[in-house]
Amino acid sequence: MKIECPNDTCKRGLSGLKSDIGKQVACPACGHAFIWTDRFYRGDSFVIYDLETTGLYPDEDEFIQLAAVRFEGGRLIPEDGFSSFARPRRRISSFIESYTGIGNHHVAGAPRPEEVLCRFSQWAGDSTLIAHNGLRFDSKFLAATCRRHGLATRPVDCIDSIHISKMLFGKARGTGHSLDHVKARLGLRDTTLRRHDARGDVDLLGRALLAMSDRLGLDTHLNAVPRHPSLLPQV
Numbered sequence: 001m002k003i004e005c006p007n008d009t010c011k012r013g014l015s016g017l018k019s020d021i022g023k024q025v026a027c028p029a030c031g032h033a034f035i036w037t038d039r040f041y042r043g044d045s046f047v048i049y050d051l052e053t054t055g056l057y058p059d060e061d062e063f064i065q066l067a068a069v070r071f072e073g074g075r076l077i078p079e080d081g082f083s084s085f086a087r088p089r090r091r092i093s094s095f096i097e098s099y100t101g102i103g104n105h106h107v108a109g110a111p112r113p114e115e116v117l118c119r120f121s122q123w124a125g126d127s128t129l130i131a132h133n134g135l136r137f138d139s140k141f142l143a144a145t146c147r148r149h150g151l152a153t154r155p156v157d158c159i160d161s162i163h164i165s166k167m168l169f170g171k172a173r174g175t176g177h178s179l180d181h182v183k184a185r186l187g188l189r190d191t192t193l194r195r196h197d198a199r200g201d202v203d204l205l206g207r208a209l210l211a212m213s214d215r216l217g218l219d220t221h222l223n224a225v226p227r228h229p230s231l232l233p234q235v
């Protein structure tokens with residue numbers, strides 16, 4: 001594969017292997033260090049988000065909380081956050097209530113999930129989404145919410161931060177990549193917010209992301225990190 005050196009003052013044509021994507025390299029012409037990739041992204045505006053749900057199944061369950069924080073130019077913007085409860089059609093089980101700390105009384109006056117999602121879509125704008133295990137979980141809930149309520153959708157790129165954890169800690173069998181594993185390996189302190197409350201998980205994921213991208217030497221566009229397609233309501 002052939003790419004151009006990402007250093008704007010160099011732009012030397014470089015060739016390398018597809019299997020080296022994600023590895024640290026240096027341009028032989030200018031010495032610029034970067035992570036080998038087949039595609040460079042322009043935007044550096046991201047939205048880190050997390051959902052709590054009534055259960056594991058996007059076709060039967062609904063999300064009951066959505067929290068997010070903006071991550072722009074390589075910096076977390078804690079004052080630019082999004083947080084809302086959502087009122088599901090089915091009751092929140094006592095299991096979910098003890099896991100998330102969110103009970104039926106918390107969501108009693110909240111808007112429906114599809115309304116929360118429309119507001120979130122507006123707030124997120126064109127940013128690329130980031131969620132931990134988003135490929136298998138959160139993205140599916142977003143798409144299912146749009147589908148169930150017949151909302152017109154728009155495509156949005158999403159990064160699953162589990163990919164970043166795999167780039168850093170490797171894919172060897174037995175290497176867990178849950179947020180708890182990542183937190184322990186990075187030696188991050190506990191969040192002051194409750195874990196498994198979306199606000200607490202977003203706070204922790206934000207700090208984990210900063211630490212991981214720092215250790216990997218990722219640029220502010222998070223190049224070399226794969227994106228998967230996700231859906232948000234058109235607003």
Ligand SMILES: [Zn+2]
Nearest residue numbers: 005010027030
């Ligand atoms: Zn160069």
